[in-house]
Amino acid sequence: MTPPSAVLHRHLHRVPYLASSGKGSYITLEDGRRILDATGGAAVSCLGHGHExxxxxxxxxxxxxxxxxxxxxxxxxxxxxxxxxxxxxxxxxxxxxxxxxxxxxxxxxxxxxxxxxxxxxxxxxxxxxxxxxxxxxxxxxxxxxxxxxxxxxxxxxxxxxxxxxxxxxxxxxxxxxxxxxxxxxxxxxxxxxxxxxxxxxxxxxxxxxxxxxxxxxxxxxxxxxxxxxxxxxxxxxxxxxxxxxxxxxxxxxxxxxxxxxxxxxxxxxxxxxxxxxxxxxxxxxxxxxxxxxxxxxxxxxxxxxxxxxxxxxxxxxxxxxxxxxxxxxENLLENVRKMGDVLQSELKMRLSSHPHVGDIRGKGLFWGIEFVKNKITKEPFDPSLGIGYKIQDKGLTPPYGISIYGGQGTADGIQGDHVLLAPPYNTTKEEIVLIAELVQRVVEDTFTEVEGLSG
Missing domain, CATH: 3.40.640.10 (Type I PLP-dependent aspartate aminotransferase-like (Major domain))
Structure with a gap:
């Protein structure tokens, strides 16, 4: 039996995945799975991983x-x-x-x-x-x-x-x-x-x-x-x-x-x-x-x-x-602006009409999606549901394989859910489109599960 981790992780009841390597926009886990790092951790990895x-x-x-x-x-x-x-x-x-x-x-x-x-x-x-x-x-x-x-x-x-x-x-x-x-x-x-x-x-x-x-x-x-x-x-x-x-x-x-x-x-x-x-x-x-x-x-x-x-x-x-x-x-600031426009367009095209997407906002390669229970009143979900974190967790699992940064307290400090995306500055249009596709799938599948539980 593997002994418990000696690390005081961010949550004692949830041991994070073990990452073994990274290259470009991807992190490889110990079991061989590749995760598309669409958030750069906490908007950190601006050049991706392993830049020589x-x-x-x-x-x-x-x-x-x-x-x-x-x-x-x-x-x-x-x-x-x-x-x-x-x-x-x-x-x-x-x-x-x-x-x-x-x-x-x-x-x-x-x-x-x-x-x-x-x-x-x-x-x-x-x-x-x-x-x-x-x-x-x-x-x-x-x-x-x-x-x-x-x-x-x-x-x-x-x-x-x-x-x-x-x-x-x-x-x-x-x-x-x-x-x-x-x-x-x-x-x-x-x-x-x-x-x-x-x-x-x-x-x-x-x-x-x-x-x-x-x-x-x-x-x-x-x-x-x-x-x-x-x-x-x-x-x-x-x-x-x-x-x-x-x-x-x-x-x-x-x-x-x-x-x-x-x-x-x-x-x-x-x-x-x-x-x-x-x-x-x-x-x-x-x-x-x-x-x-x-x-x-x-x-x-x-x-x-x-x-x-x-x-x-x-x-x-x-x-x-x-x-x-x-x-x-490498003139990457221009790429940030160009790819940011693509990301904005892709996210809004795919998710603006979703009944629980209240707002899509950001600048450059720094974009957030706020989720609401009621799109007209902007009423947030019950914090106990942890919508943003559910989306984050689901994204890391097969068949999605994408990191999405979840957050809570968006509406008033306690209520309200959002996710954040922050791809590397040297990302490509193909990666941006893939990120948007995967985020759409994760969001839709998460809400299908949530509504199934509540129904």
Missing amino acids: SVTQAMVSQITQLSYCHTAFFSIKPFEELAAFLRDSTGGRMSKVYIVGSGSEAMEAAMKLARQYYLELDNPQSQRTRFIARKQSYHGITLGALSMGGHTFRRQPFEPILLPNVSHVSPCNAYRGRRDGESDADYVARLADELDGEFRRLGPETVCAFVAEPVVGAALGCVPSVPGYLTAMKSVCDKYGALFILDEVMSGMGRCGTLHTWEQEDVVPDMQTIGKGLGGGYAPVAGLLIGEKIVNALDKGTGSFRHGHTYQGHPVSSAAALAVQKVIQG
Whole structure:
């Protein structure tokens, strides 16, 4: 008898499939079955699996220098990666802080936002608060979890989360925009809500407002409506607060431009990045920092009072740099846009008329499908049914063999189901069509089973 796994898996009662290898858009399991990785894990594997130029860069770095502490040394890949990221913003984000995960990047952003106000010529020590959004996700460590508005993830830990973070409404046109309300009117209403929250807290006490340009896991690829980011930044500027964008999931090319904010030309004061930065080849994430914050530190203490043992890790830096060179050298952002159009078209053609598909939304190669019990009222399913996770689980089984990222809480933080798709940037039209075909089959077959049980 095989002994039980020693791993504390995400669920003790469900041991995940054992993967043995991966190549391109496919993961091969130990039993030989191939799974079409249509989600890149958690929107991570932007180049698919086994990209030789990336693995070679990592091996080369390991053989030269596998680790050094950034308090004493820097290395060329780290410096080149930071320069690439700085230049990708036209120098508007002038410094880069490289860490190991999106949660670490958000923690760094929170601490740097606080320190920024202490470094000013006239320090503003009263700024201790943050405003974020409901149904958002910014990381799983306590500070980042406090920033997020993901009800299910927050619930057990509410008593130990930070009390200085409040939340306003997300920008979710499907559920938040009123009947007959234009984008402009909807944006104005959300801006008024944010302005009111600043005034309720005391504008002089707020460090920053934090938002995802496209909400990933918490809402299922919900993009901001046109004008939203501009309006939110204007409110922040009005009260002297920082504007922080979390692009850990939606950025680094996932939505068709390297930085999602480029599409609205709204430059944040700080920006977190991750997932698509290193494509899963090594744990890596980062914080891009605007010039005014860098200037304040430069004129002040000259030091960010924060640090990690593995920040700027040589192998992670080499992997991320190699991934970014492939994306740039092979013009993959254009492919993201083209294949994103195909994916959108295929999903809407196949699933828009399904009685339980409420919304299909996204950007680039970042698409979500929200499921509803009633298409007219948008009533969600009972959470106990776990529709999104049922679809995810079924997809992994024969005869489908596809990974589909399920989620819950889409409607109000507890109720509501969605699935997320995030194929690699170098995917092909044939793969996209296959993904759409398989998703259609899984969705239809899942609901046939669910309705059979309820009937």
